[in-house]
Amino acid sequence: MDLAERANLISPSPTLAIDTKAKQMKAEGQDVCSFGAGEPDFDTPEHIKQAAIEALNNNFTRYTPSSGIPELREAIARKLFRENGLEYKPTQIIVSTGAKQSCANAMLAVCQPGDEVVIPAPYWVSYPEMARLAGAEPVIVQTKQENGWKMTADDFRDVMTPRTKMVVLNSPNNPTGALYTREELAEIVEVCDEEGICILADEMYEKLVYDDAEFVSVAAVSRQAYDLTITVNGFSKAYAMTGWRLGYLAAPENIAKAIDSIQSHLTSNPTSFAQYGALAALNGDQQCVSDMRDEFQVRRDYVYERISNMPNVTAVKPMGAFYILMNIERTALSSTNFSDRLLSKQKVAVVPGIAFGNDKTVRISYATSLDVIKKGLDRIEEFLRTV
Ligand SMILES: Cc1ncc(COP(=O)(O)O)c(C=O)c1O
Incomplete structure (x- = not known):
């Protein structure tokens, strides 16, 4: 049976291949250090689990409105107002089965064949594939390490065409840890405003910001930004x-x-009792979030310090999320070759940057x-001495 053209355009998640190999080596009893994970290693806080258990015990197990239970949409609206300075009515909020679904929904709703979606690289692996699924064309902007892996307004202007429909801004960023300042966002918003370009603001790592850096929601930059932006967020990273x-x-x-409407036909509501866990996450004590953040910061400091002193590699200090991007250009190895060799020689799993659109990291x-x-x-470090 021939597949639809759409299916042929999509490639499987490249981050999974090395992960599968690392897991297989672990299962064989090998001592593998895995740096591939895209998820917190902490457990979900107790009060969140209890809220979902209680909902389940109360038989809250049926369909809910596809956009989420009203209490949760209200709690999200309050959160966005309180923490991000954004005024949304609950009807403007759609709860989904993960920020991944929200990003895909946003592209499906806004983009169509003939449109271009500007994606700064290094990017989270799913954006280009989502754009393709919506029938649009991903346009990749290579950001520079000396700019902290951030797209400037000029970089953006350079790739804009009359077909540019959307730009993806992911701050704090996966995989670079880059955090955009208010001024940097404002300059990009200005370009979007001139041309009426929609902004997909993926703010998944909002809670994981280090030192005294300020996190700024794109939609909060100006009235124009608010009108152009779809803000995506979720519970995966902030609350484990x-x-x-x-x-x-x-x-x-x-x-x-x-x-x-799109979501109502694709998945309907996110899991009913899980929504009560999310409600407890937002309404409960936020100490658990800052405890996890503090632990990530200790690790970030250590990792950055070590990598800065290693031969043949460089890195930008990540200001958010829980990743660091190591520039391996001086080793003259492709990112896949580097990762494969590192795994077989030293039993360390990292994700090749080619997955994020940059083969030198x-x-x-x-x-x-x-x-x-x-x-x-x-x-x-030992591996780097031998390449
Ligand atoms: C930048 C970014 N956005 C969205 C997601 C998806 O998160 P969720 O688990 O809520 O689907 C991830 C997960 O890795 C991510 O890194």
Whole structure:
């Protein structure tokens, strides 16, 4: 049976291949240090689990409105107002089965064949594929390490065409840890405003920001930004809830309405009782979030310090998320070759940067214990002395 053209355009997640190999080696009893994970290594906080258990015990197990239970949409609207300075009505908020679904929904609602979606690289692996699924064409902008891996307004202008429909801004960024300042965002918003370009603001790592850096929501930059932006966020990274599959977006009313319809036909509601866990996450004590953040910061400091002193590699200090991107250009190895050799020689798993649109880098996730981080970095250092 021939597949649809759409299916042929999509490639499987490249981050999974090395992960599968690392897991296989572990299963064989080998001592592998895995830096591949895209999820916190912490458990979901107790009060969040209890809220979902209670909902389940109360038989809250039926369909809910496809856009989420009203209490949760209200709590998200309050959160966005309180923490991000954004005024959304609950009807502008669509709860989904993860920020991944929210991003895909946003592209499906806004983009169509003939449109271009500008994606700064290094990017989160799914954006280009989502654009293709929507029938649009991803246009990749290579950002520069000397600019902290951030797209400037000039970089953006250079790739813009009359077909540019959307730009993706992911701050804090996966895989670079880059955090855009208010001024940097404002300059990009200005370009979008001139041309009426929609902004997909993926703010998944909002809670993981280090030192005294300020996180700024794109939609909060100006009234124009608010009108152009679809803000995506979720529970996976901030509350260690990756497996729960819960995210959300906030958008201008007409876009939210369209996305509600799309979601109602694709998946219906996110899991009913899980939504009560999300409600407890937002309404409960936020100490658990800052505790996890503090631990990530200790690891970030350690990893950055170590990598800065290793031969043949460089890195930008990540200001958010839990990744560091290591520039391996001086080794003259492709990112896949580097990652394969590192895994077989030193039993350390990293993600080749080609997966993120940059073959001169590899991504290290520090969402693992400091002991594993220390051991893994010792091995990377040894490996680097031999390449
Ligand atoms: C930048 C970014 N956006 C969205 C997601 C998806 O998150 P969720 O688990 O809510 O689908 C991820 C997960 O890795 C991510 O890194």
